[in-house]
Amino acid sequence: MxxxxxxxxxxxxxxxxxxxxxxxxxxxxxxxxxxxxxxxxxxxxxxxxxxxxxxxxxxxxxxxxxxxxxxxxxxxxxxxxxxxxxxxxxxxxxxxxxxxxxxxxxxxxxxxxxxxxxxxxxxxTFNYRYNPVHRRVRELLAGGAIGQVGSVEFSWLLDTAHGADYFRRWHRDKANSGGLLVHKSGHHFDLVNWWLGRGPETVFALGRLFFYGDENGRGKAGDRFALDLEASPRLRALYHDAEREDGYVRNQDVFAPGVTIEDDLSVLVRHHGGAVLNYHLHAYSPREGYRVAFSGSEGRLELDVRENEYAAGAEPVPKRARARLTVQRHWEPPEAVFDGILGDGHGGGDERMLAELLGDAEPDALGCAADHDAGLQALLTGLAANRSLETGRPVSVEELLGEIGEPA
CATH class of the missing domain: 3.40.50.720 (NAD(P)-binding Rossmann-like Domain)
Structure with a gap:
């Protein structure tokens, strides 16, 4: 090559x-x-x-x-x-x-x-697809381990270090990031699309700015959420020392005016084929991790990932995620498919993704590579959810596809 x-x-x-x-x-x-x-x-x-x-x-x-x-x-x-x-x-x-x-x-x-x-x-770059435990979920579902999937429950917790970071940076303005439903949840919506092998059909969302922002910050100690750029040589070099050129402030007050994104969000998605996703994201948790469960015609698959037990401060700390993946078929005891520590960099996904992207590894047999269509399908869920927040109604993905000029 x-x-x-x-x-x-x-x-x-x-x-x-x-x-x-x-x-x-x-x-x-x-x-x-x-x-x-x-x-x-x-x-x-x-x-x-x-x-x-x-x-x-x-x-x-x-x-x-x-x-x-x-x-x-x-x-x-x-x-x-x-x-x-x-x-x-x-x-x-x-x-x-x-x-x-x-x-x-x-x-x-x-x-x-x-x-x-x-x-x-x-x-x-949907690197979460390459995480080994996520690949195992896809293998199990594709292999019929729990039969036909009827519903998915997906809850993602961002702690007060990681979650707050979206409210310190340019992401805090929805005009820049599309909000967390586009910027952050795009990872999660893509995983569900990939796991199910089907994209979204109808989306309904509820959400609000509950914890961060100036209306919620009265009396709160904003300095508890502030990054010490001087304490990190990399952050100091990349952001503090660069401020004088463009005026970009990396460490904005999470309780200052200008936050236009939500921090607590719930989304219902009906996928093609009928499976329904019940999704929740909240960005002010004391701990970080996520849980996803698939209920199928022949059983249930559950993945629980704990990335840390508490947020030590504003500066994110290195952490090794621990995951437990179980499958339980009807009338049988649960089977632990995986119970252990995940690798660094999105559970080991970064290294695998980069090797494939740069041609240093053969394409993944499970189809981890995400093209423009995968990017669109993940985006459609986020865009439809944002529109639902604005209008208060369920949004058909077909409606968005018509505006984009793509066939339904």
Missing amino acids: AVRRHAIVGLGSRAQLFARALVTSPRAELVAFCDHNETRMRVHNDWLGTGIPGYRPADFTAMLAKERIDVVVVCTPDHTHADYVVAALEAGCDVVTEKPMTTDVEGARRILAARRETGRSVRV
Whole structure:
């Protein structure tokens, strides 16, 4: 396989994952950075020990031609994804984009139209698919371990370190991120789509800003939620030292005005084929983890993952998740399929995803690779849920597909 030339656009924290992998891969080469902040590009070069040239967003298209880019990795704020994805496709590049693929109907329409017209590929980095215990769930369901799935219960807890972080950063404005139902829950909606092998049909949602924000913060000690950027060499270099260039404040007060996203959300989704998902996300839990259960015609499958037992402070602490996966068929005792510690990086998913993305591993037999259609299906649940929050009614996914210009 030929070595493919890559560029990364958006040099925040998330770009580290891809940059490290690219500079060590035998089948990929990192040849360009693009960001509006010179400090962040310089910091990445310092960490990598490289001299990769940096470009401003205004020079993005010229960069693709000059550096002969084959693949663009998009790590910019969510609301800008569509602009970079479309420009890269039209320049003849393939694209790897952080989730979500985009944040709105118009962005989805533009990306899908550009992909059809150019024939280039779009990959969305749903790394949770590659987590070994999630792969085992897919194997069991596909193998009929509990028969036909009738319903799914999925509860995700973000603690007061991780959850609060979405209210310190640009994500706090729904215009930037699409809210947690698009930005964060997209991972979870994708997992359910992948596990069931079917996308969403009808969506209803309820949610509110209950814990964070200025209306809820009166009398609360906001400093308990503040990151100490000075205490972390990486955060200080990447954000504190870069503030003077663009004015971006990484550590905003979670109780300050300007929060337009929800922190407590419930969603009902009827999937094609009839299975119903009952989903809950809340972003102010004292501990972090998630639980998903599938009820089927022949039994029940349950996955319980505990990522930490309490949030020690505002700074996220390294943690190793512990998972327990059980299957119980009707009239039989439960069987523990897995009970142990998961790997680092989304349960070990990051490493596996990167190896496949960069061509250093064969494609996963379970179809972990997420293309533009998977990105769209996960996005549709989030967009429909947001519309349901606005209108108070169930939303048909067919309605959104019509606006995007895709067949139902």
